[in-house]
Amino acid sequence: MLGERLRELRSARGLTLRRLADETGLSAGLLSQLENGRTDPSIETLRRLAKVFDSDLADLFREPDAPEVHLSRPGERLRMQAPTGLLTYERLTSGRGNFEMLRGVLAPGDTSAAEPRGHASSECVYVIEGEIVASIGGIDHPVVGGEAITFDSRLPHLFRNDGDIDAVILLAVTPPAP
Template identity: 30%
Template sequence: MISTPPAPSFTGIEREPCDPSPTELGRRIKMLRIAAGLTLKDLEERGGISATHVSEIERGKASPTIGALARIAHALGVRPAVLVESHVLPEVTVTRAAERAGNCIQWGAATLEAVTAPVQDAGLGGHLITLPIQREPALTHCHEGEEWATVLSGAAEIRIEKDPHVLREGDALHFKAHRSHSYTNLSSSSAVLLVVSRPRLAI
């Protein structure tokens, strides 16, 4: 069973808490939901709030009550304050190689390492994905948006639904990510890929 990454937190320069606009609140909820690998239906089952209503909130078409906000936060595994606190991120970030150490999560059998810190209103993000030595898919998922991957070392198969694509060092693949896709190592040692996704997966 593929495990989901922990829900990300918003980091940056904290300001005094204030009510975000419906659009910003919806964006935060959607980003957290996608980053946690949850569908609208998953949120409905976890939080007891209809998927239709959550969809309206994510699109900024509806404002949740305090009770609904608490249920959504519980379903996402975050404090309600995370959804409404005011934070400002920089417009430029530089991440040194030494600073990335330890900024990893285990997702399925794969290890994901964030390449950069997010900027304000980030729409995409890059990760180094290390695939262990095994012939079964190390990571299978799908999400809204798109994904781009290139192999830095080793060889890997990226299967998009039933279509396999074998990539060796330097090869790249770009695809719509709403289709189920998996990453499998074809090497005799760990394979490392640079993957850029939109929307950004925050870890």
């Protein structure tokens, strides 16, 4: 699904894998693996691709033919890998484009991003297990298991785990954004 979308976007712009590699600073081999579904992309890789395609991150996942009913099963979900110390997400929703639901696990000491970022969306983060600190607009908000925090995503934000156990979160974003 993501690989097919990337191939479609690349072909629509008349780009070869080599040319796309040059424009993104990624290797042609990695791009080929992404298109063929043999590897999961990092969030930074997705951002580079979205920039070259002059779109947003959510557009990379938009699937015009996504089913009206989507069952998300463990082990079959798209994973968006992050560098060590950053949050890795699993996408729980289909690519229909109106909202996105993600599951993430923050290990102790991990954060969701290297620095706070904002984007034009609304978010709700529900903590299933453990606890996080949601830094939103420069203010830290502790959120423990069973609690949720909702905010305007245009405010620069990130989530971090200052605790001693993994924090498992559900994140809803509408509309989907990078």
